[in-house]
Amino acid sequence: MSAFPVLQQQQLDVARSRFAQGEPLPDTLLPDGLARSWERSRNAGLQPWQAPQYDAAQRLHNVREQPDDRRLYQCVHEEIEQLWSAFGGPDWTIFCANPQGVIVHARHSPSCDDAVLLPIAAGRRMAECDIGTTAPSCVLSDGCETIVQGNQHYLRAFEEIFCLSVPLWGIEGQVIGALDITGRGQRDAGLLQEHFRQAALSAEHRLFATLRHCHLLAIQHDPRWLGTPLAGLLAFDEDGGLRAASRLARRMLGLPAQGAVSAWTLARVFDSALPAQQRRLLQPGHHAQRLACVDGSHLWVQHLRGPLRGVAVGARLQQSPGVAPSVPAIESAIQDSDLQEHTLRAIVQALAEHDGNIAATARQLDVSRTTLYAKLRQARAAGLLPG
Template sequence: MLVNARREFCEGAPLPDNLLAPPLRRSWERLRAGGMQQRETPQLQPRVARPQQVEGNADRRLARCAQHDMDQLWSAFGGRQWLMFCVNAEGLIVAQREHGLTDSPLLRPIQVGRRLRESHLGTTAPTCTLAEDAAMLVRGNEHYLDHFTAMFCLSVPLHGLEGEVTGALDITGLGERDPDYLLDYFRQAALSIENRLLQECRPCHLLALQHDVRWLNTPFQGLLAIEENGRIRAANRVARRLLGLPRRGPLPELTLDAVFAGANVHQRRRLLQAGPARRVRFSEDSALQVQYLRAPVSRRGSVAIPAASRDAVKGSLRAQGIQAVRDALDSHRGNVSAAARRLGISRTTLYRKLQQGD
């Protein structure tokens, strides 16, 4: 049905309702409006010459911050017919993982230094993710071009210091994978990468926060970058949600004292003091566990990662995810719906993670 619908759509017919997810439908409509036909050969742009040297600082930083989590994901999901890569906000591939014996003509052209554009490749997961700021799955005949109908690709967005889309993390290959299963791990990896990007705010103090101390030093922790004058310079996705801040865009003019106005003077004074996590009153009926991670670092210095954070990184993504689910259930006295809401996952995903840990 999808094959015929795509052919008729390219000839000017409307798409049947509910045939495609809305983001893919919008992609198809953009491509038809641009005159692309389903039988066209994709137009891959030339690779950037000597990409390691011509990438900007932001691209090198993104590649560096994505390296650890890509290695972890590749060890779990990589294979001869699969490829994993990270693109910046313009679709330029800044990092990738591939099998040394890959011989697929579909996968070989996907290399660091090549830019992926919807107008050249049709509908793909990374281009849709960058356009929609959402996790995307494109497989089989959901691709606009016939050339890619044997492929499966799944992407999740990566966000920068102001909540903007700064790139995407993607797995592409030949064959099928369980998309819900993959999505859990890739979303968790995206949070981890974003945390590393925020840790690159070297001139700032770094503060971690969560409702439950057991979620600190995991990808689910909130992070704040604090300037010397107490102004909040940046906040990751989790911190923005915890503090009720805008999801994206520059932060309002906020100081640490203003955010924790409900805390007493002694608690506020200790916010930027080293030590174990402390319970700090946040509002009239809630509190947060807050831990000071590090002081500002000079640009020539290296960012010191606390021992607790280093130990947490050693655990696998699977183990961290399963433990976070168990902790959430404990804190909500076994209430599955409440635990799923707190973690931002579905009840089905929560049950699946529990089964993985049995």
């Protein structure tokens, strides 16, 4: 892999100084998104020789106090750990920023002492008005994957920095954050993009799993991908109204790329399916169905789970009648409920893999059949198995 071209780096250095003095940028020197970011940085009053500020004056004590930030952290934390295990190092950091550019989680090496990387920490803001052009600032402005290398950054302090970000998408197709790797040196950008795209899709799946009072369906043209982050996700209310659709699902079904989808129903989304097929789509435990599309292609649709009633949460919070539960107690109960749901789903999947054979499933899970039957009753009560 070759380094970023030295000649182009030199041209960017010269153009940046002239740009800061009011001259226009050469048309082909920067990708359009980066050129717009340079414009915003200059309009914010930044000069290329300034030190990055990282909005230190407004550092928060606990950035995850806000529900949206806490949810974003829960969706990306595991993905960042996996990415760090693969691509982390003393001169690199991997982090997630919310739509305002505030970092909700960041991973550094304990041995990192880099003056540019260390301030990238939870609670700091990665905004153009503070640090100029970066990959996450471009992602949050344009919603597109972005790579910024060396002198493509507006501030000279980043002239040896590589930065790659991908957008994180919300349930209405909106950008809810940026997942980023930043470091000193060079990496294979194409390889990183593939891994970070997969991580972003996995985070989106975790976000959809938090939608409790709805049916979750997975769709894909290739059934082998139904159980992977490459599946599109749909959330339907019990009456068949579409509550949310993932970015992949929107593309596969021709739905609007952004915005609410409440005007759509199960019958409208799968209008080429027979009424009996449509009814089966919301039946827990039913096998994936192959449905014809209007354009002649086919989609596989699999029911992942039914609405979650929150029984475990409610039971725990009612253990002390007359006492209002604290916020930490509520959060702990919800986390325990989510863990129980994950366990029950794993058991249901194991049972399906063994075609309903209780003895074989119990052997795989290393539990007694009595314990397995008890867990299956819980799964039925949670709507994860048909009654």
